[in-house]
Amino acid sequence: MTLPKRVTITDVAEAAGVAASTVSRALSTPGRVNATTRDHILEVAERLGYVPNPSARAMSSGRTHTFALLVPDITNPYFAGAIKGAERAAAAAGKTLVLGDTQESPSVERELVQRLGPAVDGLVIAAARGTDEDLAAAAGRHRLALVNRTLPGVAGVPSVVADYDAGTRQIVDHLVSLGHESLVFLAGPHESWSGARRWAGLLAAAESSGVAARRLGPYQPTLQGGPAAADAALAARATAIVCHNDMLAIGVLRRLAGRGVRVPDDVSVVGFDDMFGADFCQPALTTLAERTEDAGACAIDLLLRPGSAATVVVPTQLKVRDSTGPCR
Template sequence: MAVPKRVTISDVADAAGVATSTVSRALSTPGRVNATTREHILEVAARLGYVPNPSARAMSSGRTHTYALLVPDITNPYFAGAIKGAERAAAAAGKTLVLGDTQESAAKEGELIARLGPAVDGIVVAAARGTDDDLAAAGARNRLALINRTLPAVPSVPSVVADYDAGTRQIVDHLVSLGHESLVFLGGPHESWSGARRWAGLQAASSAAGVRARRLGPYLPTLQGGPAAADAALAAGAHAVVCHNDMLAIGVLRRLAARGVDVPGEVSVVGFDDMFGADFCQPALTTLAERTEDAGACAIELLLRPPSGALAAVVVPTQLRVRESTGPRRGSRR
């Protein structure tokens, strides 16, 4: 089957009976073309199905009108909100968004930034796994914005972060209201910036409330990490566990069910993210909701602004979604 021929600017010029340069000006700098002529050119271009060549536009302007969003795990429903928000903001600005999966790897993240950098006008990195030095070097070469990570040493790299301080206080207050006097945090990857912030917030809120807090892990932030994390929590005698994210929490719920442990009667379980499906599992998961769609949109909007050289850190509110996986402690498993 023959490949359809792309309509070119020369085709539009021929059909409109004008010079190619006139078509170019009508499309890029309309103020330099007679209004009647411009309307005629636009009508011909629409009739022929002409679409400007992005490569040609990039060569003439030095901009690609394309942005990249990198996420650690494209299969994790948590990132669906960030992707949707980023796409919405890019489309509203007439830009194209490309997506990359870093596979929870700092090395892969660095490779994608290096490969995509020359081809896009800016890169958003969600839950970055690279070191501060890696990200600082990347920010020196590319327009960069971060979601759930800050880079104070490089003021030109803006960020969008969830309000974990207020969110972790909500979690601890909720567990205390149910009579829990201690909690176990089932941590994710050591290199996770958001994981460190969540644990720091839980420690501070627990100390203020007179609650004992202990961290176990690291565990894979996936369903597959759940069995080992749940077994460790049971061995530690935990009656309230807070998981690094919802994927791990759902894996924990599955393991507890397999072992005949009543949730929430014997163990209360809390997650982070309020990802799609958190309210579908059995029991429905209590979790800290983050406005991931707003975060994705905001990150793209930060890149669309002219560089200011001043640190822009946008804090997005969080809210605890109380569901059936948490409840009053009732007796002992032993």
Template sequence: MAMKAAGTDRPATIHDIAAICGVAASTVSRALSTPERVNIRTRARIEAVATELNYIPNIQAKALSSGRTGAVGVLVPDITNPFYFDLIRGTQLQLKAAGYTQLLVDTEESDEVEASSMEQLRKGADGIIVTASRLSDEALLSAAAKIPIVAINRDVPGVPAVVIDTPSATSQALDHLISLGHSRIAYVAGPVTSQSSTLRWDALAAAAEERGVDVRRLGPFAPKTQSGAAAADAAVHSGVTACIAFNDLIAIGMLQRLRERGIRVPEDMSVVGCDDIFGADFCNPPLTTMASPIEQAGRVAVSMLLAQLNPRGGGGTRNRSLMPTHLTVRGSTGMAPRAC
């Protein structure tokens, strides 16, 4: 039985199995994918030989003939942004559990790279999960017509989405700052193409007006720690006593810059971040930030996508999911200077 392995060293195919079992290749295919379609005895023989030959189906061939690739593309604007680590891990685990392969693509914060990646993936994947898409509504919508898509942190009617509810957490942050005596507050904006940043600002501006405090907008800034220096300087210059940053990267960068300039946090300036990324808890001072279950967001996105790919009987497919967000208070926020 075991001696036949000596022959060819290349991976076994269904034809090898078929030859050994004395059946047709199609029978082997069915035995493996549609077991009930084949007599239990032949099936047993085939399965035995398959395991003995250490048979591994060729994914390429499978994809070519069946049209299903068993892969899902995950597009992120910047792999090195810690925010995406947990998200990626979430999608990776959930996809693996469902027997899918994850194709991770870094779109380099560019709408063009994003669009071409999608076009590429149209044949190379069964579906796409796109985070913080830089595409226009129309472009995203037309892409979604060609291949199943779930968007994360991008809300376009007609495109299933997982949205992390930072806008509402923004109000929490605002109340937190107000209760500490701050009345001159800045929103440190992210990229203009980021819908998240826009929505957050809208929510913040509305809440600020409601509460009668002065919130101004600074930026835009790139979502990197390096941008934090410029953001910090802008904040200082604007005379505010507290900032709500687009994300933790910028906030941490601001922390560094403020320290360099001898401006104490939180005594002279309070800083609130967003995302609660790796590092937010051990920077100096630890960052008050808006936290949310990022990994879970990834899992939910995968579930929604798989529901689209394999429509179940129970037609109730949710096409929008809101992830809760809460404020995590750490050391970077404190009483307003005047109030002391």
């Protein structure tokens, strides 16, 4: 089957009886063409089914109308919210969103920035694993916004962060109300900025409440990281376990069930993120919810405002479910 011929600017110009350059101006900078001519050209273009060539538009304008969003693990449901919010905001602005998976690797993240940076108008990196130096270098070459990461001392890099100070306070208050006097935090990757913030918040809240807090790890922030993390928490004789994220927490719940440890009768478990499915597991997981869709959309909005260096703090809320209970 022969594919239909693509309608070009030349075809529109011939049908409208004007020069191709006039058609180009009417479509890209309509203010430079008088209203009558512009309306005529637009009517002809629509009748012929003309669709602008994005590559040609990028060559003439120097802009691709495309943003890239990089996430550490595309299979982690937590990032689905950020992706959905970013896609919604990009579409509303007439932009295309490209998605990249950094595989929890600083080197893969750096390679994707180098490869995608020149091809897009801006980059959003969620839960960046790269060093401050890597991100500063990227910001020097590309328009950049961060989700759940800040870049102190580097001007012009906006960020969207969750309110972990208030959120970790909610977790500790909840555990104290149940009679827990100690907790362990099962940490994720040492490159995780949000993981460091979560631990700092838990430690500060625990100290102010007279609760003993201990950090174990790092562990892989996946279901597969659960067995080793759960065994370490049991060895520490913890009555309350707070996990780096929900994926790790669900892996911990599975391991505890396999070892005959009752949750929450013997030990309480708390996660972070409130990812899709956190309320489906057995028992349903108590976790700190973040507004990930809002964060993804906000990051795109920050890219659309050149020169913005704002740090937007997104509220968090503890979702109390069945995995936490009175201290044994």
